[in-house]
Each structure stands twice: as structure tokens, then as C-alpha cells.
Amino acid sequence: MTGWLLPFLFGAAAGVLSAWGIGGGTLLLLCMTLLLGVDQAEAQGINLLFFLPTAGVSLLFHKKNGYLDKGVAKAAILPGTLCALAAALFSSLIDRDIFRKPFGVFLLLASASILLDKRVSQ
Template structure:
């Protein structure tokens, strides 16, 4: 049991690294919370969301100061995301979320395969920014 604080620290720090790099803090933190601490899924998601806020704020401030990012694109995407989120909140207690997770998982694997296939092209591509 004496190891638990250390493991918790490492898990949270790793989640912070992932969150700040844009990989999503959930990839680490949700796993730790649900498997190691057996927190229930919805609470774990809430903790992940709360946890992400300061970490992402810190990282984003640094990125925005350091490089010229096209924030306009992010604004457009965010504008579309808000109705989606509103729909999500309304359906949160109605939808079979466990089933949806599986669909989303399958979709993520398809995306992952696409990323693997395009990996060869990312050598020294002359894209802007």
C-alpha cells in the first residue's frame, strides 16, 4: 500500500505529459483510475476532465506564445463541437454509453490504421507551419 502514492504520482505525471502533448490525458489517467483504483467510469471521466484543465492551460499558453498557430481553424471546429457536446450532455443518461464506446473504439482503430499507413509520408514534408 505504501507504493500507492508513488504510483498515483507517476500516473498523473504521465497523464500530464500526454495531455500537454495533445495525445489526450485520458489514454493514461482513465486506465489508472478504472483499473488500479476501480473508480467507476463516470467519476473517472469527470476526474480526467478536471485534471486536464490546468495541464492543458499551461501547455496551450506556452504553445500560443511560441509559435504562430492558425487559431481560426480551431475556432471553427470548436463552434461545431459545442452543439455536439450539448447533444452529448442531453443524452448522457439515456444512451447506452458502453455500447457507444465500442463503436468509437472500432472507429479509433480505423483511424490508427490510417495514421500508420501515412507514417511513411511524414519524413520531411514541406507543409506550412
């Protein structure tokens, strides 16, 4: 039972954040790898699968509430999907650890740019 319960609860909590687009996947990855001892590669795969129903159901609400910019989404999806496919195939051929540090630096800069954004919040 507990084998099911914790993944379900973590999935639900991460699902709320995923629906808001603010890091549900990161939360779920952390829960899986740090708290549940799931292997990193398997956790990444589960994380990807997790996003499909979670994002799908949240998008129904976002569309209804007028938050979707369809023009932007349509323009971004094709190049994004092609690049995702290419990068995923490429990453299976190499040691992905070499990207850890550059990605970490990018995350640091990204968080700084958001926290230092002076735009007035509504």
C-alpha cells in the first residue's frame, strides 16, 4: 500500500505545480531520487510520462480560462518537438554527465534573472 501511496501523493503535489508550469517535474524528480530511491534514469522516464496526463488535464482548464497563447504554442511546438527528438536520441549515445555543470550554471542564472526581475507583480 505504502508502495503506491507515496508515489501517488508526490504525484498529486507535483501535479499542482506542473499545472502551474513552475517546477512540478523538478519536485517529482527530487522526490523520486532523494526520497524514494528511484534510479536517476528511471526517474527521468517516469517524470516524462507523468507530465502527459498532468499537463493534459491542466491545459483543459487553462484553455477554458483563456491563458493559452495559441499562436505562440503553434509556432513553438514543431521546432521544439524536432529538437527534443534529436537531443533525446543524441543523449542516449553520450555521457550526459558532461552537461550537468553547464545546466547548473544556467539554472542559477535563470533563477537570478527571475528573482531580480523588477516588473511589478499584479
